[in-house]
Structures are given as C-alpha cells and as structure tokens.
Amino acid sequence: MTRSAAARSTDRFERKRETILDAATRILNRKGIRGLTLGDTAAAVDLSTTSVTYYFRRKDDLAAACITRGIETLTDLAEGAARAPTPPERLHVFITRYLDILKRTEAGQAPPLPIISELRALTSPRREEVANAYGRLFRKARQIFDHPDLTWMSRGRRTARTRMLLEHVFWGGAWLSKYDTEDYPRIRDRMVDILVNGLAVPGAEWSPAPIAPEALAAREGSEGARETFLLAATRLINKRGYRGASVDKISAELNVTKGSFYHHNDAKDDLVVACFERSFEVMTRAQRLAMELPGDQWLKVSSCAAALGEFQLSDHGPLLRTNALTALPEQMRKTMVEHANRVSDRFASMISDGIAEGSIRPVDPFIASQMLNATLNSCADLGYLVPDVRPKAAASVFVRPLLMGVFER
16 A cells, blocks of 8 residues: 555544544543443444444443544643743633634534533443543643742642633533533633632622531432432442442442332432432522521622532532433423522522622623533542541632632732
C-alpha cells in the first residue's frame, strides 16, 4: 500500500470512528450506559454490530471513548480559558467557549458532549482510564483560580469552586435546551454575572439561620426504617452509578437479604425513583422551613442553600445525584424531571421575591435557580474532594461562593 493510500485508509477509519462515537454519545445521553448497546449504535449509523466491534470490542470500550472524547474537548476549553489574564476574564472565556460548543453541536458542526458523570458506571480498567482524563480536566479548570489576587484561597477552596464550576457545565445541558442558541450570549453574560457577583446585594452579610440536618430527614418509626434503606442505596448509586449499584451490593450494605430488598421495592428502577423522591422531599422540606424564617428573602435563600449543603455531608446525607436520571425508563425519568423542576421553580420564586424586595440582586431567577441546583447537586462530592471539611463548613466552602461570588473571600 502506498503512503497516500495508507493515509486515506486512516482518514476513513477515523471518520467512521467519529461517526460511531457521535451516535453512541447521543444514545448515552438519552439512556445512560445501561441503555447503550453496540447494536443500537450500529443501527444508528447503518452498520452491522460486527462492524462496530471492529472499532470498539465491548460496550464499555465504546462508552469510555465517548466520555473521554468529551473530557478532552472540555480540557481544551479550560486550557484556552486559563490563558486569559484575570480570573473573571478566564471565567468569561470558559463559559463563552462552552456555549459555543453547544451552539455548534446544535448546528451539526461539532460532536455532542457526553454526560461525564456516567464514568462512574464504567467497569475497570476503563473507569480508571477515564477518571485519569477527568483529573487532567479538573487540574486545568482549577487554573482559572490561580492568580496573585487569589493567594488567600486555599487549595481546598479552589478545588471546591472548580467542582462547582464544572457542575454548571455538566448540568447546563439539562436546561439550556429551553433557549434558542441565538440567546446564548445573553445567557453567558447572566451566568458570568452570577458567578462573579453572586446573588447578594452589596453590603449583605453571610449569616444563614441554622436548619439542622435532622430537621430535613425522615421521621422515626417506619419512615425511619425506609430512610435507612434509601440512604444506603443513595450512597452506593452516587458512588458507583446505577449499573454499579447492584441489588446484591445494596443488600450487603444494609446486611439484609435480597428478599428483604424486594419486599421494599418491586424492581431496581423503583428503588431509584424512591431515592429521588426522598431527595426531593428533603429539598422541599428545606425550602418550606426556610420560607417560615423571619427576615428577608436573602436570609431565606441563603439559609435553605446552607442547610442543604450541610445535609449533603451529614450522617443523613447525601441527596441522590441527578446523573442517575439517565438510567430510568423514559416515562419514569420524565416524572422525576417534572418533580425536580418544581423544586427549582420554588427556588426561582424565592429569588424573584428577593429581587422585588431589594434583598437579592436583579439576576435572572430561572438561571440562578438552575445554578443553585447544580451547586447543591455537586456538593455531594465535597467530602471526597476536600476530605477534612466538616459538615458545618460545607455551606461556607461550597455554597457561599455561588451566593456571594466565586472570587470573594
């Protein structure tokens, strides 16, 4: 084979591989790793399953390649942002380039970004390989906060802010579809404004009223027994994903038999739904308790967010991470998304009331509520990222930066 013929063959191979990854990523985002199959991917690109196995021998190989490609795209994005001279400018470049990727994807000019959190559902050695790629992305994104003006910020606080920032990128796909891509510059400006300046009006203090984690947890008795069961399942699903949280592992975590598991749940999907419902109940309880507090809306919003941040790291936490939604059948997923939207809409209403009374800056309430949801969702990782952080400190380390500004002390 001549050199030019070999080059053409390589080009064809790479083009077909990219086409397969594009199709597989769309399936992965819609159905999760649980629903991704080599057969469905092959059908989406008019190939036989055998032809796809020429490129990817197993489903995990295909899923890992999808996620790694997305991580590498975001790493390039973060690397470009880190070259800007100041942290606020870096943030502006980061969000601008992210939205540009989504715009080009919508126009068919760029590959779709995968749901990165699905890496938890991969098996070894692919999980470790993709986790290493994610580590490179994280370190590059953390450079946004490397600046002489931010020397006061400890490594742990930079790490927490980086995790929060990446979660806004990961979660963005869940709500940005509500907008036309021509609106992205306006959305970018509003997101950056919230990240840099927070929700608090100038002169506002960070002094949330205490709401104890036990006040958000289920009551004693039969509800307490159910809470114990759902909490163990939530922790395992958050750690290993739907696929990695088998019935055997959940039962072993609680030291009960599989028969006991099925006494509580007809199927594993029902368990995930119950874990989501528990999480939504906790968030709703926090919102209601906060709204009953005396004081302005800034106090109520900050107290609610602080309470949920503390809950995530307490003995009663965490909440189920939203990435588990992709594992549910479509109708179940739709119902859970509607429930999640009600929680988010209540945050938006609280923020709107604060804007009206002057205790919260005039921000976009919908965007702010989605960003608050994303921050609270990612707070479940804080104990892993900053091992020495205590539950009482979770709010100041992780929640306060969004509400007061990520570059503020």
